[in-house]
Amino acid sequence: PPGASTGQATSVSTDAAKLNGMVSPNGSATESWFEWGTGASSMPNKTPKQSAGSGSSPTPLASTLSGLEPGTTYFFRIAAASGGGTMKGSTESFTTDTLPAPPGTKTTPATSVATGGAVINGTVNPSGFATEAWFEWGTNSSSLTQKTPRQDVGSGTSATALRASLSGLSPGTTYFFRIVAANVAGTMKGNTLSFTTTLPLTPPGAATYPATWITTTGANLNGKVNPNGFATEAWFEWGTSSSSLSNKTAKQSMGSGTVYRDVQHTISGLGQGQTYYYRIAVSSQAGTMKGDVEQFTTDTSDVTLRWQPPTTNVDGSAADDLAGYRVYYGMSSRNYSHVIDVGNVTSYTVKNLPTGKFYFALTSYDTAGNESGFSAEGHKYIE
16 A cells, blocks of 8 residues: 655644645555544545556655635645555645734823823734734814824733823813724724813912991901812801901812902900901912902991980070980881980990890970970981
């Protein structure tokens, strides 16, 4: 019988390979072929038969397979037949090459974001083939027209972190970006992410405004605040000395807008007739600012009345026998519960009035005891 020896496959590619072997006819006319398949125990495919001649020395034979599947292991052996019988060589194998894989890409969040720059980031897996990568970016998510310089990522099979620094950006502007990578298998683009450059660090604006609703024991402190684009808190500092505002109100959130907003806080438990000093204070990541110091004086529970002496009597005669005045007051208009003879003066202070609304009026009287009607009425609310 002929001799048959299976060789190694050569010229292996993604879809083809060359099968090799040696046949010794041993002096008889011999034909040869290759059997092959994807199973070592079942090789149903056969190449066309070839004449190996009738010599006595080994003859190399080969056959090329095509249309194979990428990344697949195939088994094969050479077979030879003559009048002396059929012989088959040993079973060998080869694996076709895999198709080139496109790179894997992933865009990751930007870092070091500032008013005029940022670092954009991403990862690339070359998938085993020489790969280059770059970033596309711009202010429109659907049109990333700017590109960073290309970077060599190598030909590894694991993700590699990449970054690129952007500069000359506009403050307070949103930018979009993505990583892009290319190798022989194609170009792949990562997901699109965004970042917003920061605004310049402008400290918040603070303006102290006059106090309102001043009573005997309390007042509303007022001011205006402009956060200037950063999260801002505001409070009032106050006390009885303009150089030592040791008291502070609770902090209030003023947001992060760019226009002035009103801020107010009510303080209570103050002393009557006492002068207080105050100012507004604000703070954000851009700094702390304080407004001008303003002042107010709390009311007292005393009411001082002042008037001009009459010059004529009701009948038109000269009021030359004026003897004095009486102060009437109470908590009901023209229905007075208290009267004080204050003598012949032109001012008088009613002291220590309780809380409530009080009405006041005057009368005058002459040396004979004749009393005039009530004057025009005044009133004041005591808090």
